Amino acid sequence: MPATATLETQAPKAGYAMDDVRANVDPKPQLESDSYRAAGKLEGKAALVTGGDSGIGAAAAIAFAKEGADVALVYYSSDDDAQAVADRIRELGRRALVFKGDVGDEGFCQSVVKRVVDEWGHLDVLVNDAGEQTPQASILDVSQAQLVRTFQTNIFSMFFLVKAALPHLPQGGTIVNTTSVTAYQGSPQLLDYSATKGAITAFTRSLSENEELVKRGIRVNAVAPGPIWSPLNPASYGPDSEKVRTFGQETPMGRPGQPYELAPAYVFLASEDSSYISGQVIHINGGMVVNG
Structure with missing residues (x-):
């Protein structure tokens, strides 16, 4: 049986039931691509991915498994989605752990890391995507x-998880954070969210220069997605809203990205392919040019 921990403290958002929206997202987000060719880049590694039940986190988790990593998933509410991703990881021949709870709670974050290390004996990669x-x-x-809740989930959780994971990360371990194009362009309807994403970018850069991490060869980088088709936006705006109907059309490519289109960037930053990269942000946003 998959390991599971539970802390139910996060309020529903925008008046929509998150599980209902995930179940009815149309078209379904694409988590995998037939063109992806794995090369064992994470063979024998153990990775912890928050927000791993759907969207970008799920796509990254599956790609990690294809590259040979065991993957622990942390999610908040969508049991079926989380189990489906875990099943896919196991189908790929890797081990999976599943943890349900609130990453805005430091005690929960500590318990997740402890359970992973107790179960697998090591933790090599931390992906903060929730x-x-x-x-x-x-x-x-x-x-x-709302302000406190958004900061707890989006940025406080990264402090909590890094604090919990750092004693266990080995020489050459990696941390990958998810920021956003809104950190660079802003978003008038997402003031608190955009502020947290700016904080994540600053956190990534600052943590990468921390003497303890540098001495241990632990690299810290981030991915800044643009509009990516995942359950987050239908859940936030309502599945029938104009915002969702035109989602991603403002990009030069004229469409939203799919989660699988970001997964290789997470693999790259988690693997030795990026051994001379730290404190950087990869922008995957359909061609929008931003500074930073």
């Missing part, structure tokens, strides 16, 4: 509760 957003037309509509 995130939430709640659009608001005005800053006057952003409540203190």
